[in-house]
């Protein structure tokens with residue numbers, strides 16, 4: 291069964307809910323509230339969680355209108371997503387600029403290496419999707435050259451490099467706006483034999 295896209299008003303309401311939830315997550319990471327206040331907020335959150343949980347939707351299939359809304363990197367409906375907005379470059383390849391937050395912390399004051407890998411994995415996959423070579427990540431190799439800061443813009447780019455049958459490769463990197471490379475990634479993606487190949 292195809293899941294319809296949400297109406298414009300539901301979409302707008304959902305974006306507001308997600309933005310508020312992201313703000314909540316940031317506040318939780320940084321809070322210095324005492325135990326009584328933490329317990330009181332937890333109770334309020336329990337009630338809110340029950341209200342939303344009472345109306346669940348089934349997960350979307352690949353290519354359906356909602357299929358990337360729950361995505362952990364770009365999902366409009368996913369508070370965990372940084373979120374990343376991807377730009378398709380005219381000469382091929384993709385680009386995304388983002389400011390990471392304390393929510394993405396690994397070593398104190400720096401972005402977690404797994405978060406960098408998650409973002410670059412998605413960007414590599416999108417670069418391949420853009421040239422009709424969509425697939426699942428089979429392997430991802432990361433090279434961490436310098437720490438990724440939060441609170442300041444970071445630019446990620448990726449592009450298709452080559453294919454052999456169902457296997458395709460892409461390269462990507464994260465850099466400071468002045469071009470200083472922080473992290474590099476190369477990935478092998480495989481179009482599963484079950485995938486019809488049309489999005």
Ligand SMILES: CCCCCCCCCCCCCCCC(=O)SCCNC(=O)CCNC(=O)[C@H](O)C(C)(C)COP(=O)(O)OP(=O)(O)OC[C@H]1O[C@@H](n2cnc3c(N)ncnc32)[C@H](O)[C@@H]1OP(=O)(O)O
Nearest residue numbers: 411412415416419424425426427428429457480482483485
């Ligand atoms: C579904 C499409 C979506 C399209 C979307 C496009 C839009 C884009 C937007 C979203 C962008 C998201 C980007 C994030 C993408 C993830 O996060 S995907 C989630 C993480 N990855 C997974 O869950 C994948 C789990 N693994 C699998 O499902 C299966 O192992 C795979 C990768 C589909 C391969 O299975 P298979 O097709 O049965 O592979 P198989 O026939 O055994 O092997 C085929 C060939 O690949 C080689 N191979 C297989 N696995 C490996 C490996 N790990 N390493 C090296 N070589 C390997 C084999 O040796 C063989 O080589 P040849 O003999 O042909 O030379």
